Amino acid sequence: MLPPKKKKLVLGFILILVVGLVIWTVKGLNQDDGELKLYGSIDMRTVDLAFEESGRVQEILVKEGASVKVGDVLAKLDDTRYKIARDRAQAQVQVADSQLTLLLAGSRLEEIEAGRARLRAATANRVLSEKICAREKQMGSASSQQARDQACYAAAANRASEDEAQKALDLLLAGTRIEEIEVARATLNEAKVALSDAERALKNCVLKAPSDAVVRSRLKEPGDMVGASAPVFELALMQPLWARVYIDESHLGQIAMGQSVEVTVDSFPNERFSATVGFISSVAEFTPKTVQTEALRTHLVYEVRLTVDDPQHLLRLGMPVTAKLIHTK
Numbered sequence: 356m357l358p359p360k361k362k363k364l365v366l367g368f369i370l371i372l373v374v375g376l377v378i379w380t381v382k383g384l385n386q387d388d389g390e391l392k393l394y395g396s397i398d399m400r401t402v403d404l405a406f407e408e409s410g411r412v413q414e415i416l417v418k419e420g421a422s423v424k425v426g427d428v429l430a431k432l433d434d435t436r437y438k439i440a441r442d443r444a445q446a447q448v449q450v451a452d453s454q455l456t457l458l459l460a461g462s463r464l465e466e467i468e469a470g471r472a473r474l475r476a477a478t479a480n481r482v483l484s485e486k487i488c489a490r491e492k493q494m495g496s497a498s499s500q501q502a503r504d505q506a507c508y509a510a511a512a513n514r515a516s517e518d519e520a521q522k523a524l525d526l527l528l529a530g531t532r533i534e535e536i537e538v539a540r541a542t543l544n545e546a547k548v549a550l551s552d553a554e555r556a557l558k559n560c561v562l563k564a565p566s567d568a569v570v571r572s573r574l575k576e577p578g579d580m581v582g583a584s585a586p587v588f589e590l591a592l593m594q595p596l597w598a599r600v601y602i603d604e605s606h607l608g609q610i611a612m613g614q615s616v617e618v619t620v621d622s623f624p625n626e627r628f629s630a631t632v633g634f635i636s637s638v639a640e641f642t643p644k645t646v647q648t649e650a651l652r653t654h655l656v657y658e659v660r661l662t663v664d665d666p667q668h669l670l671r672l673g674m675p676v677t678a679k680l681i682h683t684k
Contacts, residue, residue: 391680392677393680397599401571404562410433413434418570422593428563429562429564441557474524562588596664614631616661639656
């Protein structure tokens with residue numbers, strides 16, 4: 356039988372061992388073998404998809420809930436008036452191009468010869484009318500004043516016609532002015548810009564998916580009139596797939612950009628989804644209501660965005676997730 360003093364020492368030593376064992380066990384359970392669990396959900400990112408032009412909806416090619424790939428045609432407008440506008444713009448380009456070509460070619464040889472012939476005729480008329488005027492003046496009283504005036508006025512008119520014919524020939528020989536060519540070129544460029552805009556408007560009568568997505572809402576039906584920018588679909592973007600989780604300040608030092616994460620969901624308990632830390636917020640916020648863990652419910656936390664790899668497309672937007680950071684320090 357141990358003395359009372361030694362018995363107290365043994366009991367004290369056993370008590371210390373028990374307390375240490377309890378503390379070690381609780382600490383081990385909290386650390387969970389170095390795994391830190393974060394809670395959140397698959398991020399909901401949506402796009403309101405609309406035509407850039409106005410018109411009547413001709414076709415709606417997808418239904419709500421459909422998965423679409425980038426570039427898939429989702430809807431079409433009646434493009435009749437846009438085709439007419441495109442054809443008109445093409446005709447205007449052809450006219451402007453022909454006008455510029457005509458100016459650059461200059462005067463044809465036949466036009467120059469015709470101008471010279473008109474000048475010779477005007478010269479002959481001028482010479483004849485001047486001789487008649489001089490003869491009438493020489494006749495004196497044998498000719499009336501009216502006859503003299505008519506002959507001399509005809510000579511003056513023929514001199515003006517000869518001068519006009521000479522200037523017209525000079526223009527034909529000089530060719531097209533540089534300023535006229537520049538105006539024709541500017542007109543052609545303007546017509547080409549109008550054609551590009553008409554082709555753009557015609558192309559925008561087809562509505563395509565901007566990214567891999569799921570059709571959440573179909574807001575219009577064939578026959579509806581829509582204005583430019585009026586939403587036709589609401590799309591939920593699937594690439595990249597993000598999970599938004601939250602971490603408290605005491606564990607913030609255990610996470611880093613690019614860190615590998617394992618994500619699980621209740622719907623597929625046996626599946627493990629690989630993920631990578633892509634964003635860590637620098638501003639604290641109150642824990643969102645969607646995070647229902649008791650330990651985090653009233654704490655200030657930091658948002659963490661994970662890029663999740665889901666090759667089998669099992670995850671759905673808004674689905675609650677649990678993320679594990681393995682071997683944290």
